[in-house]
Amino acid sequence: MTTTEQPVLLAAVSLLSALLMGFQARRVGWSRMKHKIMPPAVTGPPEFERTFRAHQNGVEFFPTFQVVLWTCGLFGNEALAALGGLVYIAGREMYFTGYAKSARGRLPGFYLTICALLAMALTAATGIILSLLDKYLNIQIFSRSI
Amino acid sequence: MTTTEQPVLLAAVSLLSALLMGFQARRVGWSRMKHKIMPPAVTGPPEFERTFRAHQNGVEFFPTFQVVLWTCGLFGNEALAALGGLVYIAGREMYFTGYAKSARGRLPGFYLTICALLAMALTAATGIILSLLDKYLNIQIFSRSI
Amino acid sequence: MTTTEQPVLLAAVSLLSALLMGFQARRVGWSRMKHKIMPPAVTGPPEFERTFRAHQNGVEFFPTFQVVLWTCGLFGNEALAALGGLVYIAGREMYFTGYAKSARGRLPGFYLTICALLAMALTAATGIILSLLDKYLNIQIFSRSI
Numbered sequence: 268m269t270t271t272e273q274p275v276l277l278a279a280v281s282l283l284s285a286l287l288m289g290f291q292a293r294r295v296g297w298s299r300m301k302h303k304i305m306p307p308a309v310t311g312p313p314e315f316e317r318t319f320r321a322h323q324n325g326v327e328f329f330p331t332f333q334v335v336l337w338t339c340g341l342f343g344n345e346a347l348a349a350l351g352g353l354v355y356i357a358g359r360e361m362y363f364t365g366y367a368k369s370a371r372g373r374l375p376g377f378y379l380t381i382c383a384l385l386a387m388a389l390t391a392a393t394g395i396i397l398s399l400l401d402k403y404l405n406i407q408i409f410s411r412s413i
Numbered sequence: 414m415t416t417t418e419q420p421v422l423l424a425a426v427s428l429l430s431a432l433l434m435g436f437q438a439r440r441v442g443w444s445r446m447k448h449k450i451m452p453p454a455v456t457g458p459p460e461f462e463r464t465f466r467a468h469q470n471g472v473e474f475f476p477t478f479q480v481v482l483w484t485c486g487l488f489g490n491e492a493l494a495a496l497g498g499l500v501y502i503a504g505r506e507m508y509f510t511g512y513a514k515s516a517r518g519r520l521p522g523f524y525l526t527i528c529a530l531l532a533m534a535l536t537a538a539t540g541i542i543l544s545l546l547d548k549y550l551n552i553q554i555f556s557r558s559i
Numbered sequence: 560m561t562t563t564e565q566p567v568l569l570a571a572v573s574l575l576s577a578l579l580m581g582f583q584a585r586r587v588g589w590s591r592m593k594h595k596i597m598p599p600a601v602t603g604p605p606e607f608e609r610t611f612r613a614h615q616n617g618v619e620f621f622p623t624f625q626v627v628l629w630t631c632g633l634f635g636n637e638a639l640a641a642l643g644g645l646v647y648i649a650g651r652e653m654y655f656t657g658y659a660k661s662a663r664g665r666l667p668g669f670y671l672t673i674c675a676l677l678a679m680a681l682t683a684a685t686g687i688i689l690s691l692l693d694k695y696l697n698i699q700i701f702s703r704s705i
């Protein structure tokens with residue numbers, strides 16, 4: 268594959284989301300220092316526990332997000348997937364900062380991540396089904412020759 | 414890479430497993446509502462804690478599963494990897510529903526996921542070793558010209 | 560893509576890291592048996608809690624590591640990424656065995672994983688930016704025709 272055929276938009280968004288996860292992990296470390304919660308403890312004042320759980324929730328969703336981002340980009344549309352990925356990243360950061368302040372504060376960012384995930388998953392599923400039909404049943408629903 | 418060269422079976426199984434993870438996360442949310450366990454709390458009645466841990470275990474294994482699935486499919490055999498992935502997904506769902514009922518109930522699904530992972534990992538390792546020998550030492554153990 | 564064009568070094572390191580995660584999960588199971596901590600419990604003697612958290616930390620970083628490894632290898636340099644990945648794997652194992660012994664024991668391995676991640680992320684980011692400039696703005700900073 269030549270350089271210009273590589274899905275560089277997907278790679279850029281994927282790397283950006285990985286850097287955000289690293290930065291959120293760092294901020295859990297800062298919260299540990301601020302509240303003097305030494306590992307392996309994971310309980311403490313509510314603010315620490317919310318920050319800890321905000322990161323954990325990001326960790327739980329991160330691999331699912333990667334699968335949805337890449338299948339959407341490779342079997343649907345790369346630009347659309349990159350856009351969905353950026354919305355997800357914004358929502359994930361809103362979730363983290365909101366949750367650190369209050370339990371209710373996590374909700375706007377959470378809904379934004381869910382919307383982005385569902386839109387990308389739907390696009391990915393459509394692209395994969397069309398590709399399965401084309402490859403294994405030789406059915407082209409959308410003619411590519413137009 | 415043209416459409417028909419893309420590993421669409423792998424993508425289909427990968428996306429399906431991501432959707433299952435999302436659905437299991439949703440069911441942890443429903444269990445929170447049923448038992449009135451508000452975030453960031455992660456402790457409560459045994460049934461809630463089992464459901465929570467069932468999802469966490471899925472989260473822990475999910476990225477490992479993705480690596481094994483894709484390396485098995487790209488360096489071993491795509492159809493075999495897709496089949497192993499479907500067995501893993503079935504085992505993962507048995508694990509979740511079984512664990513929600515009782516701690517012992519998680520075991521049948523757990524063993525099924527381990528068998529699928531080991532079979533895929535062995536296929537992947539074999540394919541990768543053959544590919545390393547071919548690419549860097551120019552040794553072809555199985556002649557491809559037959 | 561022909562066999563020799565596939566990024567088999569990346570696949571080898573990626574699969575190796577996945578096997579390490581599986582082996583660390585197995586050792587958490589052994590620690591459960593040793594200390595008689597039955598699922599879904601995740602609390603117990605300090606040694607068990609440190610072992611449990613050592614694995615959890617590996618789980619948290621694993622998907623981020625995969626993204627950084629593959630983007631570094633595909634958009635930067637494959638051999639460099641594979642080397643960075645091996646350093647990460649060594650650090651991750653030092654972290655696990657060190658943390659199981661004492662909370663301070665996790666630090667040397669931790670710093671090693673962070674160094675490996677930062678080096679790979681920097682290489683990946685550089686490669687992706689050059690690739691974006693090339694593909695969308697037709698700017699080649701390093702002429703490839705030399």
